[in-house]
Amino acid sequence: MESPGDLQRLLDEQAYLADEGLATAGFLALRMRRPLFLEGEAGVGKTALAKALAAVLGAPLIRLQCYEGLDAAQALYDWDFPRQLLHLRAAEAAGVADVDRLEGELYDRRFLLARPLLQALETVPSVLLVDEIDRADDEFEAFLLEVLSDFTISVPELGTVRAEVPPVVVVTSNRTREVHDALKRRCLYHWLEHPSYEREVAIIRRRLPGAAERLASQVARAAQQLRAQPAGGALLKPPGVAESLDWTEALVALGARELDPATAAVTLGAVLKYREDQERVVKNGLAALIDGG
Template identity: 85%
Template sequence: MGESAPATADQVGSPAELAGLLERHAYLCDEGLATACFLALRMGRPLFLEGEAGVGKTELAKTLALVLGAPLIRLQCYEGLDASQALYDWDFPRQLLHLRAAEAAGARDVARLEGELYDRRFLLARPLLQALETAPSVLLVDELDRADDEFEAFLLEVLSDFTITVPELGTIRAERPPVVVVTSNRTREVHDALKRRCLYHWLEHPSFDREVAIIRRRLPEATGRLAARVARAAQRLRGADLLKPPGVAESLDWTRALLALGVRDLDPGTAAVTLGAVLKYREDQRRVLGGGLDALLASSLAGGDADA
């Protein structure tokens, strides 16, 4: 199965095969993540991914949609998100236009007119309803930890039977439930009830070798030496007690910035002027610059320093 022939959940035969399919779309995962993802597909369970920002949680859902040839439907969570914003709403301007047009045409049947106002054509499907009505699809519930407890309870109800009720229309049930990926940066604890409904996996930052491989896979124009320098620096920054340690996303951004400058290696001077690509807090930049970039970049990159 190549990129021109997307797989279905039933066609993926093993975690190793799924890892290979993800790699074809430039997503490199380890055995643990591949197994969790495979089991979620095979068992029809949501996959709950936790980990620090930038480790590849959202990117996995995007890549999985490519592998399955299914649309990605994303629900970005935030404080104050409620059911109507995630599920559906009525198109009031269109309803009003319909009402005025009916009145202008001399409509007198009030009951019939009221019924027409709550026809399916006036329903605005938000991400959750879109996912229920689209088959196949991949539903990404991103950063659930940012939402309130009330929304989390509502989401659990939807994920339990993939059914919602619109009072004016009745019950809408997914003919084929979407593949669901839920992510959390763990800014707060998600309740056990929702976690029990899902398969759980914690995403760690990648090892040095894997991070080099990710950079070179995503940015093939980067030399082996540059990828190794960036990966080693990122690994050291993660151990520097920063407010926001860099994730793989920041490593890739840093490499892109260096490539845009035509840089083939990472030295203290270049690192200093491009630090904003990898560290997004002033306090973190001050701490790193105060400690000296020479020490940060000095490392033995045996086997990863080749200018390949």
């Protein structure tokens, strides 16, 4: 892989259509061995890019899903207490009297449960996806920064684990809160926008080749209209590309070759996930939405 264009082509083979800016950011992250920080609204393809990169590199995708209350132990490792207890009982039954030896055996590597961060450091090659970092607490964000600085983890009972080859790291954020500058400085940053109408049609056609061309065009245009609602009537959750794909897949499953008001009404749950949004769209008229406003 010698250029962003090469990466763009390889991603296309995985049914991920990256624009020039995203392909360049991904290429530089690989070439410079820096984490790639992707920010944007939900459903624009951040997580999907990590999956496509893993497929391109022939590496397993190791995902750390962030959430409020996530701590270092849940992301790093844990000890398999049930297995340790079984080992202890078996040793007692066998009459093992060497306490020091037994204690050392209890904290052997075989009893260590590797969580995503440790898995990524020990797996070569690998792609580590730190998904929705904005949902984690400030303390975990600071801890993650420390890990990404030198790709080293300390296990007190065993010593230091250092990655022979650092994993490819993709960090995503839906910007529900601002992520600290220190973490962003460690990464290459790219903001993902919703695709243009033409690119969205291409994405739908690429991911769902069974969809009729007219249907793909209508869904893409309707999704564009839903995102462009005026400020006073903005949706609680405008659809992303993921929802456009879900909507198209639902329509194809129903045998639809084109989008009409009746079919749109019964499949709105695939594209709009709030009752208030569905009611607002129905009130404004589904025919106007399908016709492009």
